[in-house]
Amino acid sequence: MGDERTVDDQTVLEDDPADGRPYTVMVALANPAHVEQLMRTATDLAADNDGQIRVVSVIHKHVTSPFLLFSEERIKREFADDQQAVLDEAVALAEERSVPVKRSLLVGSDVSDTILSTVAQTDADSLLLGWQEQSRPSDIMLGTTLDPLVRRAPCDVFVERVGTTAERVDAVLLPTDGGRHVEPGADLAEAIARSNDASVTVVSYVPPGGTAMEREAARSHVDAVTERLEGVPVDEHVHEAADPADAIVDAAADHDLVVLGATRERQLRRRVIGSVAETVARRVAPPVVIAKRGAEPSLLGRALEGWWG
Structure with a gap:
């Protein structure tokens, strides 16, 4: 381009x-x-x-x-x-x-x-x-x-x-499983919360009976996002859930807006925003915004940038 x-x-x-x-x-x-x-x-x-x-x-x-x-x-x-x-x-x-x-x-x-x-x-x-x-x-x-x-x-x-709006925003739900796409999502959630005097709920999920390592990773995801949220009230949670998409949809009922980063995909065929983000965007009742960090350059592009840079 x-x-x-x-x-x-x-x-x-x-x-x-x-x-x-x-x-x-x-x-x-x-x-x-x-x-x-x-x-x-x-x-x-x-x-x-x-x-x-x-x-x-x-x-x-x-x-x-x-x-x-x-x-x-x-x-x-x-x-x-x-x-x-x-x-x-x-x-x-x-x-x-x-x-x-x-x-x-x-x-x-x-x-x-x-x-x-x-x-x-x-x-x-x-x-x-x-x-x-x-x-x-x-x-x-x-x-x-x-x-x-x-x-x-x-x-x-x-x-x-579009098509689903909230009269006012008092509570923003910001799920995270780590990754680069949650960062712009956190920045947007912070901007909306500050403008509306709203709070942000940051949550990450582990499987039922999850290991200590899984819980530690989830906690680190929550902490990393919370550090980006300056000057707005934040509630932090790590919950167990067999299906994170279902859990997010349930939690969304108590919030006025959902902001989430495009989820990471491990399949060979990469999806545009990830299957969890897609499921949540289609099912949640309140308004929802999906955030995605700008496209990374290709391997060839990075090589050329390194060569000429």
Whole structure:
């Protein structure tokens, strides 16, 4: 992925970034019904990092469509009104929180590639995506647009299940089994808890009758996450559970939001976010956000970086 847009991309609208902001949250928006929910999460995260928000919307047209040959003025005049209205609503919501927000309205034949190009161009620190559960083929987990974004984005990715909201957030559930993906999840949980004067419950699970080594590992996972949570009330637990996904779903009933890192997979066929995270995201009652650390470079990429670096 390079820093330039692909030849099929067209920029309809792109604001200059805010000066002096060390952190950028990019929010991909399409459905006007999801703007308020996603912007609530984005403003919490941006405000906690003294950052800005970049809202991006992509008008999708097939690669063979003559639409890609139209001038920017014609696109604005005939096709962009609905998507620009989505971005303008997002801007208004962020401004209510005094968070700087900038817009990107683009045309592309591949929505995920266009968003990834924008992530690179703006050097975004995190990418927030909305996900709505639907029946999909077995090889597609979140959607044909979301799967490539979650796999390939170089920044932290947050996938929020849209359509389920909480009137207020008093308690956040943050399960952990260790690994790199829980770190951005902890950062998000901290930002949301601080913004809402909420507490965070950090929990890890061991099998029934688990060994001392398993309990020690679970405790170390909880301690590592707790150390990242500064200035918010934290409850720490290690529980026994035959099925961690079932246990998380049960615990979620007493919380207003669930944040969890993409779970690690040991199968040869790696899943996008892990089977436990997928199960929890589909079954829990309160809103849920899945966090994933930015994609690691390939072995070849790391070798080249070492060679040239």
